[in-house]
Amino acid sequence: MKQVVLITLFLSSLMLAAQKQRARDLGVPFTGTTGTYNAITDVPGVEVGYSTIISGNGEHVIGEGPVRTGVTAIFPRGKAKKFSPVYANWYSLNGNGEMTGTTWVTESGFLETPIMITNTNSVGVVRDAVLKWYVDTDWYKGEDWWYTYPVVGETYDGFLNDIYGFHVKEEHVLEAIENASSGPIEEGNVGGGTGMMCLGFKGGTGTASRVMTVDKKIYTVGAIVQSNFGAKRNLNIAGVPVGIALKDTLSYEYNAPPQSRRQEGDGSIIVIVATDAPLLPHQLKRIAQRIPLGVGIVGGRGSNGSGDIFLAFSTANENAFNRDETVTVEVFSNDRLMPFFEATVQVVEEAIINAMIAAETMEGIHGNKAYALPHDLLKETLKDYNRLEE
Numbered sequence: 001m002k003q004v005v006l007i008t009l010f011l012s013s014l015m016l017a018a019q020k021q022r023a024r025d026l027g028v029p030f031t032g033t034t035g036t037y038n039a040i041t042d043v044p045g046v047e048v049g050y051s052t053i054i055s056g057n058g059e060h061v062i063g064e065g066p067v068r069t070g071v072t073a074i075f076p077r078g079k080a081k082k083f084s085p086v087y088a089n090w091y092s093l094n095g096n097g098e099m100t101g102t103t104w105v106t107e108s109g110f111l112e113t114p115i116m117i118t119n120t121n122s123v124g125v126v127r128d129a130v131l132k133w134y135v136d137t138d139w140y141k142g143e144d145w146w147y148t149y150p151v152v153g154e155t156y157d158g159f160l161n162d163i164y165g166f167h168v169k170e171e172h173v174l175e176a177i178e179n180a181s182s183g184p185i186e187e188g189n190v191g192g193g194t195g196m197m198c199l200g201f202k203g204g205t206g207t208a209s210r211v212m213t214v215d216k217k218i219y220t221v222g223a224i225v226q227s228n229f230g231a232k233r234n235l236n237i238a239g240v241p242v243g244i245a246l247k248d249t250l251s252y253e254y255n256a257p258p259q260s261r262r263q264e265g266d267g268s269i270i271v272i273v274a275t276d277a278p279l280l281p282h283q284l285k286r287i288a289q290r291i292p293l294g295v296g297i298v299g300g301r302g303s304n305g306s307g308d309i310f311l312a313f314s315t316a317n318e319n320a321f322n323r324d325e326t327v328t329v330e331v332f333s334n335d336r337l338m339p340f341f342e343a344t345v346q347v348v349e350e351a352i353i354n355a356m357i358a359a360e361t362m363e364g365i366h367g368n369k370a371y372a373l374p375h376d377l378l379k380e381t382l383k384d385y386n387r388l389e390e
Contacts, residue, residue: 020188023353026375027389028382029238032346035209037184038354040074040222042209043274045315047075048224049180050191050205051172060162060256060365068161068364071126071168072117072191072205073176074224074272076313083140085110085321088313089281091288093295097268097307098123101149109281110321111313113150114177117192117226117270120156122168127152129173153309155228155268157195159252160364185224188358193226195364197267198356199299200232200243200251201373206355210343214336219277221343223291227355229306231265234299237353237378238387243299245381249374256366266305269295269352273344278316278330283337287312290341294348312344 022038024030035042050072056065076086088111090102100123105111113134118126130150133139140146157163176191185207189195193205209222232251235243271291279287291310292302302308317329361372382388 020358021375022187023350023357026357026379028353029387029389030346030350032210032343033212035211035220035222038209039185039207040209040224040272040274041182041185042211043220043222043276043315045077046222046274047078047180047182048185049073049176049178050186051175051179052190052194053167053172054194057363058367062162063165065162065165066364067165067167068195068362069119069122069157069167070191070194071172071176072193072226073180074115075180076111076274076315078182079114079177079180083112084318085112086313086315087279087281087284087317087320088311089285089288090309090311091285091291093292093308093310094302094304094306096305097154097309099151099153099270099309099311100127101151102311104149105151105311111151113148115272115311116150116152116173118152118154118168119161119163119192119195120154121163121166123152123154125166125168125170126173129170132170133174133177151311153226153270155196155226155270155307157228159197159368160362160370161195162365187354189360189362193355195362196226196228197252197370198227198352199230199235201356202359202362202370203227204355204359206351206353206358208347208350208354210347212339212343214339219275221273221275221340221347223271223273223347223351225348225351225355226270227352229267229269229303229308230299230301234301236297236299238382240382240385240387242378242381246377249377250371252370253368255368263305265301265303267303268307269300271310271348273310273312273347274315275340276315277340278332279314280331283332283334284312284314286337287340287344290344291348294345295352297345297349298352
């Protein structure tokens with residue numbers, strides 16, 4: 001028995017050692033109380049899955065690689081629930097990007113599908129693969145007549161990835177769906193965030209959550225980001241101008257002449273915010289409109305070349321969707337929304353920084369390289385401003 005306990009402790013310690021550091025692990029201070037996992041999956045029912053596609057090195061050969069991309073799947077009530085719409089709404093800070101299906105989300109007030117995120121050129125194949133998956137799994141639970149608009153967002157990973165090689169296939173979409181689960185989720189170079197850059201350094205996927213008590217009940221707000229935006233000079237962490245302090249630190253380098261008109265600050269960010277608070281679609285629009293405040297805190301400016309697109313949903317009122325009958329729903333008054341506005345800003349800020357902390361230096365096409373935000377220099381900079389939590 002003692003030997004079993006020792007082996008278990010040893011394996012547990014290995015697992016802990018293998019976990020990537022997050023912003024709080026480095027001493028970055030944040031406001032608010034997190035959920036158990038400090039992730040969007042702290043909202044009961046939410047599941048997240050990834051397919052990460054990494055292959056090849058060196059010279060860029062269109063159709064062959066190198067490949068640095070992937071797919072992220074987000075299920076508001078988990079994939080086992082099948083068709084179970086949630087109240088939702090969306091907002092765009094700058095529309096140089098895409099998120100399919102959003103016009104019906106606003107028109108109907110419901111999100112009827114999972115949310116998928118990938119690279120810019122793979123939106124179509126992801127949408128089609130999800131639609132086929134609905135058919136194969138009877139997503140609409142036996143309805144003989146239905147229509148659907150899969151929600152698929154994107155950001156551009158063409159600095160590192162053979163984006164015109166179209167490497168995302170149906171199998172990768174199905175893998176992300178199959179991998180969707182609750183609990184702790186990976187961050188950094190994973191899923192749709194694999195090949196992304198952010199505020200001058202390597203970016204990717206990040207998440208965070210907050211819990212709060214309103215009217216004697218506990219509620220959760222969580223966010224997941226695919227972060228690929230911003231200029232290094234604007235990077236701000238915990239109120240500290242980190243980008244300016246690290247202006248001479250390696251951020252990224254071309255090893256072939258850039259084949260685009262990309263300007264510093266161009267890029268995109270997709271943010272999904274979830275809550276279990278009983279909010280109606282117009283209130284979720286208000287939540288989505290607060291997401292840019294979190295983006296702005298860390299240095300986002302809504303660049304002309306950036307697709308900054310956000311969606312918020314509520315898992316409350318599970319039986320609100322009904323094609324045939326009148327239903328009764330629970331809802332907060334607008335006067336009770338301020339804690340949720342604040343939590344939204346907080347989780348978006350932390351999720352973006354978590355994405356950068358977890359991201360690792362990555363080399364892609366032509367040997368182009370995006371460098372990770374250096375943890376040691378970040379800690380030194382925060383300490384210089386008395387903003388490091390020991």
